[in-house]
Amino acid sequence: MKREALLGAAEAVLLEHGTQALTLNAVAERAGVSKGGLLYHFPTKEALVTALVSRVIAEFDELVARYDEGSFTRAFVEATFAIIADPGGERSERRWAAITAAAATPELAAPLREAMDRWHRREEHEDADPLTAMVVRLAAEGLWEVVAHGSGRFSPEQYTALRKRLLDLLG
Template identity: 40%
Template sequence: MIGTKKSKARSATRHALLQAASQVVLDKSVEALTLDAVAQQAGVSKGGLLYHFPNKDALIAGLIEQLVLDFETILQEEFDRDADPGTPGQWVRAYVRATLRSHQQSLALVASLSTVVATNPELLQPVQAYEQRWRQKLETSGIDPVRATIIQLAIDGLWFAETFRLGTLDEPLRTQVVDALLAMAQEHD
């Protein structure tokens, strides 16, 4: 019981530190993300921060991992609330809807962290394992794997455009594109 309480406390502290790091990036910039700034934002000592994240790269990796875990949670929620559970394409439809539910704060954080990841691509290694699992689920969702991949690439492209504010779609075109992707994920061969 005591071990569980300590584990929960560590997890809560780690989460609070990641929230503080997110705030530093969002309020200032990724360049302002220092261990000192995060410790100050979180109201902990630098030693307390170093206990959970031994360096800045570990902190950034933690932020990236948290973004992926948040997406995984949304993905499961969308899978569970699918209007046609157990039908082919359910996982693909969940992926489309989960991608669309990305929070503005998460989008801003991803955009900011992209500069760091560009110079240190090793930080994305944990994401690649998730990406592989998502791809496998897309390809085995019960619809044509090529169609599932096209849907994923299209929704990822829309997400990318909105994240980096590149050629975003106006309404009603955006809704029509999303509806078409969801319809493609509903079609059976």
């Protein structure tokens, strides 16, 4: 079984049953593999959570790079909406699952904190107004939170309007 499928099984356990249910046995069962098969790829629960967090960070960094045409904040907004406005919601749920799994252990959450610091404390001169750029990134981050907690599944039209407004703020 491939690592990605095992990570998907871990996310499913987290989404359906919460962090207390995330055990290697539960993930192996969900993935339909032996515990030994899981341990080959992830020898500990911490290794599994680390991989969940790394995947979320890499996925977002790849999207930002894809959208970056000279403005990091524009790329950040585009990448955010590419994930949260996706009708399936899989990538948005993936982010929630990884953050939730890592939240209880500072060492596991450290890579996510470092990525967030890198994303939100960007000091490059690519945005015309750095303060507005920061406000836009923080607003996009807040939208992640609303969507993650289930209280904000918006219509496609609302996502489009929100995306446009945030980009318009950048000038």
